[in-house]
Amino acid sequence: MSKLMNWIINWLGGMPAQLLETGQISCYAIGDDGDYELGVDKAYTVNALAGTSDIEVAHLADSTLSFTAPNTIASAGNLLVGWAVNDRMLIKGSASNDGEVLVTGVGGAPANLTISAAVNEIAGRVISLYKVAALSNNIVHDDRTGLDWARYTSNGLGVGAASTGLLNWYDVATRFTLYNVANTISVIMPGNIFRITGGAALTQFHVGDCIMAAGFANGVNNLPMYRILSVTVNGADLDIEVQPQQNDPMVAEGAVGDTLYLNTRSIYNYAAGANLAGLGGYTDWREPCDNELVNLRNMAAPAANAVPDAAAFPGWPAAAVWSSTTDATTGLQGLNVAFWRGTTSRRLKTSAFVTVLVRP
Numbered sequence: 001m002s003k004l005m006n007w008i009i010n011w012l013g014g015m016p017a018q019l020l021e022t023g024q025i026s027c028y029a030i031g032d033d034g035d036y037e038l039g040v041d042k043a044y045t046v047n048a049l050a051g052t053s054d055i056e057v058a059h060l061a062d063s064t065l066s067f068t069a070p071n072t073i074a075s076a077g078n079l080l081v082g083w084a085v086n087d088r089m090l091i092k093g094s095a096s097n098d099g100e101v102l103v104t105g106v107g108g109a110p111a112n113l114t115i116s117a118a119v120n121e122i123a124g125r126v127i128s129l130y131k132v133a134a135l136s137n138n139i140v141h142d143d144r145t146g147l148d149w150a151r152y153t154s155n156g157l158g159v160g161a162a163s164t165g166l167l168n169w170y171d172v173a174t175r176f177t178l179y180n181v182a183n184t185i186s187v188i189m190p191g192n193i194f195r196i197t198g199g200a201a202l203t204q205f206h207v208g209d210c211i212m213a214a215g216f217a218n219g220v221n222n223l224p225m226y227r228i229l230s231v232t233v234n235g236a237d238l239d240i241e242v243q244p245q246q247n248d249p250m251v252a253e254g255a256v257g258d259t260l261y262l263n264t265r266s267i268y269n270y271a272a273g274a275n276l277a278g279l280g281g282y283t284d285w286r287e288p289c290d291n292e293l294v295n296l297r298n299m300a301a302p303a304a305n306a307v308p309d310a311a312a313f314p315g316w317p318a319a320a321v322w323s324s325t326t327d328a329t330t331g332l333q334g335l336n337v338a339f340w341r342g343t344t345s346r347r348l349k350t351s352a353f354v355t356v357l358v359r360p
Contacts, residue, residue, distance in 0.1 A: 020144055023299040023306075034301065042298075043143040044312035046151065052134035053277040056090050057159040057167070058209060058264040059083075061128045061176035067097050067118040071104065076123060078111045084163040088132040089115060093204045096121050100132060126178055126204035128262060130273075133157035133165075137280040140312045145295060150279065150357040155317040160265055160352060167267045169322055169334040169349035170224055175212060175261040178204045185213060185257030187221050192244045194226075197255050199238035205231045205260075208276035210269050211242070215258035218251040224261075225268040227275075267322050267355040274357055287324035288358040290335040290344055297342045306342030320345075320353040 020040050024033035064076035073080065083089070087103040096119040105114035138151035154165035161174075168174065179185075179196065186195040194213060196202065205211075205228060212224040226242035233239075240260075244250075263269065267287050274285040296308040305318035318340040326349075327333040333346040336353055347353070 020295050023297065024301050026301045028301075033299070040144050042295075042309065044309060045141045045143055046312055047139040047141060047280075049137035049139060049280050051137050053137055053274070053279040054132050055135050055157070055159065055270060055273040055277055055279070056130040056132045056208070057269045057273050058262055059129050059131050060174075060264060061093075061126055061178055061204065061262040063126045064123045065094075065125075065127045065129075066123040067094070067121040069118055069120045071114050071116065071118055072112060073097075073115055073118060074112045076111070080111055080113050082161045082163070083113055083131075084158070087158050087163050090130040090132050091127060092130070092206050093125055093127045094121060095125060097127075128204065128206065128209070131159045131163065133159050135274070135279060139280045142295075145292070147292060148280075148282070148359045149296075149313075150274070150285070151313060153316060153321065153354045153356045154270060155315070155319065155354045159270065162352070165354060166352035167270055167322070167355050168265055168352050170263065170266055170268070171350040173350070174265045175224070175263050177259060178211065178262050179260045180258060182215075182258050183255050185215070185260065186255045187213075187216065187250055187253045187257070188239070189250055189252040192242050192250055194240040194242065194257070194260065195234070195255075196238045196240070196260075198236050200233045200236050202238050205238070205240055207231060208272050210263040210266065210272050211240070212261045212263055213257050213259065214261070215256060216253050217256065218253060220245070220248045221250055221253060221257070224263050225266065227268075227272045265352075267324075270355050271357060279357070282359055284359050285357040286359060287322065287355065290323040290325040290337070292358060293321060293323045293337045293356075294344060297337065297339065299342050305340045307339050317354055320347070322353045322355050 022033045027034035062079050066074050083103050090100050091097050102116040136152050140149045140151050157165040160166045184197045188195050209228045210225045230241040275283045297306040307316040320336045320338050323335045325335040327346040334349045
């Protein structure tokens with residue numbers, strides 16, 4: 001089928017578009033991509049929406065945090081690492097210090113930071129700290145696939161372990177205990193609810209957090225990155241509603257669960273933060289699968305890299321960008337697209353790379 005016919009069919013909506021072009025335009029062998037340029041041309045529409053949205057990405061949870069007026073936060077657990085001067089810190093779950101502050105000093109022992117304001121508060125509560133960065137509301141609509149993309153990646157934003165926008169896929173080393181009492185957590189179905197028996201007074205669970213349970217017999221109940229949709233007091237108990245899975249849904253279990261963790265510094269925290277903020281007016285942002293991400297490459301060889309169309313996606317880094325796809329071998333590695341050359345590769349999920357958002 002000719003390129004013209006493909007274009008006509010796609011324009012009329014008579015049938016789905018076929019595979020997008022690779023973007024290769026140079027011919028190195030008769031019959032290669034640059035020779036035929038088969039498929040449907042890439043085409044984008046930029047929706048230049050005004051303003052930015054604050055994306056909050058969980059960084060840690062700690063029961064040893066204390067505050068000293070006018071401007072000090074300390075951790076007896078020595079956990080206040082990975083912050084940079086001018087990072088925006090959001091505090092949740094404290095008695096007197098909830099809200100956003102600015103990190104003004106990181107010198108000295110890693111157990112202490114100086115911040116723009118603090119009220120005296122002793123340790124004891126489980127307090128969560130988030131890094132916050134402003135992401136443009138601009139959206140790029142892919143006219144061929146129908147997908148909407150955040151116009152800018154996380155690259156350079158003040159989130160992640162080093163405040164550079166690089167995030168892991170999932171890392172057990174950066175999950176923190178929110179609650180740990182044996183045989184007090186149930187899974188209630190339907191409803192996708194973690195119910196904590198006698199947990200009505202707990203204050204450490206927040207809408208938008210990505211959490212993980214442990215102690216259940218059914219493995220799907222112990223998966224990481226369940227996003228909290230609501231937190232509701234139910235008599236003497238606490239009901240934590242989480243985003244339902246499309247495949248392998250949660251399974252009802254009695255009060256056998258032991259622990260709830262806060263997952264942090266992950267691409268899924270980033271997506272959850274975008275949805276909590278309503279980036280560009282939407283709350284259904286997600287991480288792209290590898291096939292979706294590959295379709296953005298521009299393989300116009302010879303070229304310096306394979307970054308997408310610069311007019312639609314200005315500033316896209318020639319770097320590795322995470323997909324949501326897991327390597328088929330062990331489950332320990334995720335797939336990323338290396339935009340400096342256009343290849344797909346696998347890396348341990350603990351690796352820190354750039355991320356981007358797509359919907360629906």
